[in-house]
Amino acid sequence: MDLLNNAIKASLRAGEVIMEVYMSNDFDVEIKNDNSPLTRADKNANDEIVSIIEPLGIPIISEENKQIEYTTRKHWKRCWIVDPVDGTKEFIKRNGEFTVNIALVEDGTPIMGVIYVPVSKTLYFTKNNCEKAYKAVLNSHNESIEDVYDKAFVIKAKPNKSLARIVGSRSHLNDETKAFISEIEKNEKVEIVSKGSSLKFCLVAEGEADIYPRYAPTMEWDTAAGQAICMAAGVSVNALPANTPLLYNKENLLNPWFLVSNRT
Structure with missing residues (x-):
């Protein structure tokens, strides 16, 4: 529980410093070498997360770290995988749909996950080994761990039998995704x-939703x-076309295409 407690604390602290930048309406946007945006919120949140989880002695892979x-990494049995602001484009658009992502991976497989939504103060997390997934709506970024657990309730996938609810990104609905949706539409609403x-x-x-x-x-x-959260809620996250779970701490940190589905 100590690892989870620290991951939750780190996500909440990151959320607080992110919102300080978000509410100030005063931030510059840098463009990184991969053409992705970077703001002061990304940097500040990463500093807070690293300061909390680095002393635990588990190495960290973070988008904002070198x-x-x-x-070296191939010898790691466990590592943290961190995105201090997932959805920087959404942050810049000011639509509130950005998150703090912290996962613990063991032998390439996620065994714990924390996702925090700073604007709504909504927290998703798993216990160790992804046994259950939880959601908690908090009153502040400074909520105690005890209060977080008191407010948390279990979430589970709920397949919809009358239609296929497909998640599409606001930024990435490309031709391949449209083709996938068209195939589903041949048989389902x-x-x-x-x-x-x-x-x-x-x-x-x-x-x-049912499919992403x-x-x-x-x-x-x-x-x-x-x-991690999907696995704990009974949802598969499989690489395509292999149809096997996504793996982590790979030589190339780029993911293959994948499918998230509650139709297991």
């Missing part, structure tokens, strides 16, 4: 649910926490 060579960041995983995990196809680039820090 990446460590695989020759489809409803499109739009959402940004790792909230797409959370929608399926808590029963608000991703035919666009993502990195390990975009998906690890969401996969």
Whole structure:
């Protein structure tokens, strides 16, 4: 529980400093080498998270840290995978659909995940080994761990038998995704649910959607926490076309295409 407690504390503290920037309406946007945006919120949140989880002695892969060579990483049995602000584009658009993602991975598989939504103060998390997934709506970013657990309730996937609720990103509804949706529409009625960041995983995990196809680039820090929460809620997160679970701390941190589905 100590690892989870610290991951939750780190996510809440990150959420607080993110909102300080968000509410100030005064932030510059840098463009990184991969053409993705970066703000002061990303940097501040990463500093807070690292300061809390680094002393635990488990190595960290974070979007905002300098990446460590695989020759070193391949010897890690466990590691944290962190995205201090998942959905920076959503942050810049000011639509509130951005999250803090923290996952613990063991032998390439997520065993714990925490996702925090700073604007709504909504927290999703798993216990160790992804036994159950939980959701808690908090009153503040400074909520005690005891209060977090008191407010938490179990979430589970709830397949909809009357239609297929498919999650599409506000930023990434490309031709491959449209083709996937068209195939489903041949046999079922489809409803499109739009959402940004790792909230797409959370929608399926808590029963608000059924399928999330991703035919666009993502990195390990975009998906690890969401996969942990989905697994704990009875949802598969499988690489395509292999149809096997996404793996982490790979030599190349880029994910393959994948499918999140409650139809297991």
